[in-house]
Amino acid sequence: MQKYVLYAVMITSFIGSMVGSGINVALPSIGREFDAMTGDLSWVAAAYLFGSAIFNLPLGKAADILGRKRLYKIGIVMFSVTLLIAGFATSVDFLMDIRFLQGGLMAMVFGPGMAVLASVFDKKERGRILGYQTASVYVGLTCGPALGGLICEYLGWRWFFFLTGTVAASGLIFMLRVKEEWYGDRGAPFDFKGSLCYMITIPLILYGFSKITDALGIYLFIAGLAALALFIYVERQSQHPILxxxxxxxxxxxxxxxxxxxxxxxxxxxxxxxxxxxxxxxxxxxxxxxxxxxxxxxxxxxxxxxxxxxxxxxxxxxxxxxxxxxxxxxxxxxxxxxxxxxxxxxxxxxxxxxxxxxxxxxxxxxxxxxxxxxxxxxxxxxxxxxxxxxxxxxxxxxxxxxxxxxxxxxxxxxxxxxxxxxxxxxxxxxxxxxxxxxxxxxxxxxxxxxxxxx
Structure with a gap:
């Protein structure tokens, strides 16, 4: 069972990182096909990070409630499907939306995946196993631009999504062999108030700081800090908080x-x-x-x-x-x-x-x-x-x-x-x-x- 969990998490860690870094080399081709502006193309890349950051904590808590392996498997399937759908994109706006969704679904895979790893391996070898998972992330970040460039040059940018979607789906094959399930807060009610506060806080802080040289950026960043204070207050009052x-x-x-x-x-x-x-x-x-x-x-x-x-x-x-x-x-x-x-x-x-x-x-x-x-x-x-x-x-x-x-x-x-x-x-x-x-x-x-x- 342990090796199947490790293989599945390493595959999705590799693909998740590759999808995040490899898209950069595909952007020029995407821009030419859709006659897109540079600003729009930058959001094709950034939407993935934003989606992942916004949904990480809520989906991590959902995995503790519904089952980490269950949510991980659902995440793999949906993540793979959205990658395949992205290959059929008809506009840059559609691609931005689907990339945001991909980031959110990757959050459905990354957190529960690492949690399952920590659950199935003994504490004495946990560091070594997490090292393999971390190495998979780095290999994905490294290979993303190189493999993405080769795919775009010889097959076209759409095949970047087709191929990564296919490889991501292979992680499900290994996880299906795992019969055991792990919970952190089984059957608990989901913290919708805390999740909403969190999902408002993260984009305000991140986008506000990125525009901190403008008055609007300063206002957004301050609003984000205020939202963070509200989030902490709500979480302290909740019996089953997401954090x-x-x-x-x-x-x-x-x-x-x-x-x-x-x-x-x-x-x-x-x-x-x-x-x-x-x-x-x-x-x-x-x-x-x-x-x-x-x-x-x-x-x-x-x-x-x-x-x-x-x-x-x-x-x-x-x-x-x-x-x-x-x-x-x-x-x-x-x-x-x-x-x-x-x-x-x-x-x-x-x-x-x-x-x-x-x-x-x-x-x-x-x-x-x-x-x-x-x-x-x-x-x-x-x-x-x-x-x-x-x-x-x-x-x-x-x-x-x-x-x-x-x-x-x-x-x-x-x-x-x-x-x-x-x-x-x-x-x-x-x-x-x-x-x-x-x-x-x-x-x-x-x-x-x-x-x-x-």
């Missing part, structure tokens, strides 16, 4: 691990985008060469994640994750000193170092989060972790947008190279500082995992 606030009270491991996850992704998600801009626009390299150099980081991440996860089974996960965050902070600061004539070997080595730090952080941090709560909270904890990741990713790209605007970077054709290079250096310095705060959050955990407050 049990008691998970955070007196449980520094859980609280600090989630905060560290958000800060880590805020500091690292935009690395590939910025390095790609540096290599192609500043250094004048081809997309193929730039992609090969960036691949070094993901290679280290995918290779070492299972080993780092296994290490966290033997050593306090908080210590391993803190070391990884510290390595990333050093690597990000090193990237902030890149100039026009920097050695490509040096760039590759820095990215490999960051890949090592990333691997040392992610799997152990995931292990620490699940180890800091009781099994009945695995669904909620997994969904919350996914939410922290997506919020961090959104903040990372928002920081890039803000700094680019402040530095008056208007073009990536070569006309604004000095301003672009200056912006990239500033952004990496900001990211290294964010990583320092992440280290503090990571070190603030107790030395031993505990659930005394639960």
């Amino acid at each position: 049990d606030v008691s998970l955070f009270i007196g449980n520094r491991v859980f609280t600090c691990s989630n905060l560290a996850a958000m800060l880590h992704y805020a500091a690292t998600f935009a690395i590939s985008f910025l390095v790609s801009m540096y290599l192609q626009v500043i250094c004048g390299l081809s997309a193929t060469v730039a992609g090969g150099i960036i691949l070094l980081q993901f290679f280290m991440m995918a290779t070492l994640s299972p080993k780092a996860g296994a290490l966290s089974d033997k050593i306090d996960p908080g210590i391993v994750a803190s070391v990884g965050m510290a390595i990333n902070s050093v690597g990000l600061f090193a990237l902030s000193w890149l100039h026009r004539d920097s050695s490509l070997i040096l760039v590759g080595l820095i990215l490999m170092i960051i890949g090592i730090g990333f691997a040392l952080f992610s799997s152990p941090n995931n292990n620490a989060i699940l180890g800091a709560c009781q099994p009945k909270f695995y669904g909620t904890a997994s969904s919350l972790l996914a939410t922290m990741r997506l919020i961090g990713q959104a903040f990372s790209m928002a920081i890039v947008t803000i700094v680019m605007d402040v530095n008056s970077v208007q073009s990536v054709t070569g006309a604004d190279n000095d301003a672009l290079l200056g912006a990239i250096q500033i952004i990496f310095k900001i990211f290294s500082i964010i990583c320092l705060f992440g280290i503090l959050a990571s070190l603030a955990r107790k030395k031993k995992e505990g659930t005394a407050s639960l």
Whole structure:
């Protein structure tokens, strides 16, 4: 049973990440076919992240109530179907809508999938298993642009959805072999009030922060913070909340691990985008060469994640994750000193170092989060972790947008190279500082995992 669960979760983790990253290379072809504006195309990519972030917690709680395996299987089927439907899209607006739905359905798969993994494997090997799952995510992120490019070039962009939908459906074959079911709050009433507050809070905060340089963005962000306060109040009053606030009270491991996850992704998600801009626009390299150099980081991440996860089974996960965050902070600061004539070997080595730090952080941090709560909270904890990741990713790209605007970077054709290079250096310095705060959050955990407050 264990191996079937692992295979299913690894497949869906790979496909979910690939669908998120691979769509970027298909956007030019989609834009030409539908004569779409750049802004509309960016929302085709962003809608997937928004859908996932908005539905993560509500669907994670639904899995605890209805059965994690049951919701996971339903999610796989519906996710695969929407991928196939996307291949028949007749307009960019339809594609945006279906991508938003795909993100929501992926939330139906990711959180329950990790919760099932934590349920079927013994605590002593949980870190290693979560390492395999994390490696699958990284492989998907890595292969997405490369495989997506090949598919779009030789078969057309529609086949990107047809093929990924078919592979995603194969995960169901393995999960159908699993007979046991797992619950966290079986038969409990669903928290509709809390879900509504949460689903209003997330888009207000994310979109508001992305437009924080405008008055409207500031108002939306403040409204999002107010909605967050209301969400916390509603959850404290609910007997069956989608997010049990008691998970955070007196449980520094859980609280600090989630905060560290958000800060880590805020500091690292935009690395590939910025390095790609540096290599192609500043250094004048081809997309193929730039992609090969960036691949070094993901290679280290995918290779070492299972080993780092296994290490966290033997050593306090908080210590391993803190070391990884510290390595990333050093690597990000090193990237902030890149100039026009920097050695490509040096760039590759820095990215490999960051890949090592990333691997040392992610799997152990995931292990620490699940180890800091009781099994009945695995669904909620997994969904919350996914939410922290997506919020961090959104903040990372928002920081890039803000700094680019402040530095008056208007073009990536070569006309604004000095301003672009200056912006990239500033952004990496900001990211290294964010990583320092992440280290503090990571070190603030107790030395031993505990659930005394639960």
